Amino acid sequence: MSLSAPASVRRPNRAPASAQDTIQMTPLARPLTAPPAPEGSTKSLLAKESDPSTTDVPTNVSTRSDPTQALTTCGSGPNDPTPQEIAENPWKYGVYLIAALLFAVIAGYPQFSRWVASDQAWFITRRFSTLNARIILLLQDRIVELEDKLNEHDEFHSQSKEVMQDLDYTHNGSFRLDRESKRTEVLEDLVNAVSQYNAFVNEYAQLASRPSVRKDDVKAVRKWLANHKYAIDDLEAAYINEEHDDDLIPVHPKPQSWFRKVLEKTPILRHRPLRRFLTREPCDPLIRKKEGGKTVWHNDKRVEWLSAVVIGMVGLGMLI
Structure with missing residues (x-):
């Protein structure tokens, strides 16, 4: 005999039709957006930073x-x-x-090389005076050693026949009869040593005779490197540092009159009416595009013409 459960605890086999239909017709609804986080919480700060409209990066960058x-x-x-x-x-x-x-x-060296070549005043290198002097002294000492050897051979072969006895006698007055001797080998070594020495000294003499670089031109190169900090490695850009000021030379010195040097130190060339007239655009279009007005190229012909005009006017004024 089975007992049936009381009506209060009996589980129905099937939900009422109205309730079942309600469950099937109404799916579980999820909110499309999460409720706003409290102001000042970590979640609200993260949401603010991820929102492009509220990011701190300037809008003109994107x-x-x-x-x-x-x-x-x-x-x-x-x-x-x-x-x-x-x-x-x-x-x-x-x-x-x-x-x-x-x-x-x-940028790197391609951009830096274009900028340096755009004006001969900025093509600045080191003279390496100390290194050149040391190399010249080294070449000189090698020649001295060979010279001493040659003198020893000359003294030896200049002795009389009685002293030489059975040794081969070499004629000091003929190169043809002396071709196989060690003295000729020393002379051949001297040809190369003296030739290298003369060429090196003459090349360095040209460097040593170059005028000193202008301070304003050195400042211009340093300013470019400062504005393009990551373009050239610091160790490789150290050639233009202040410790090498006395060793810097222009590759192709720009001739300038004394009055032009005076004009460049005054604010006259920086006034707008004259600035447009006395400046020029670089020939390289890539430099013109990349620099974007950061560099000013002087028109050398017009600046020199202005200098001549001012000098002429001053001279006429003194005569009057």
């Missing part, structure tokens, strides 16, 4: 097609960070650091 522009225009725009801000907050301005590395790869 619209640039060329990532290297983030470096070349760094600090020039109203919202662009300064290099100091980038160094102190790399997590915030990562795009600028990436752009700096890209610019270093793209």
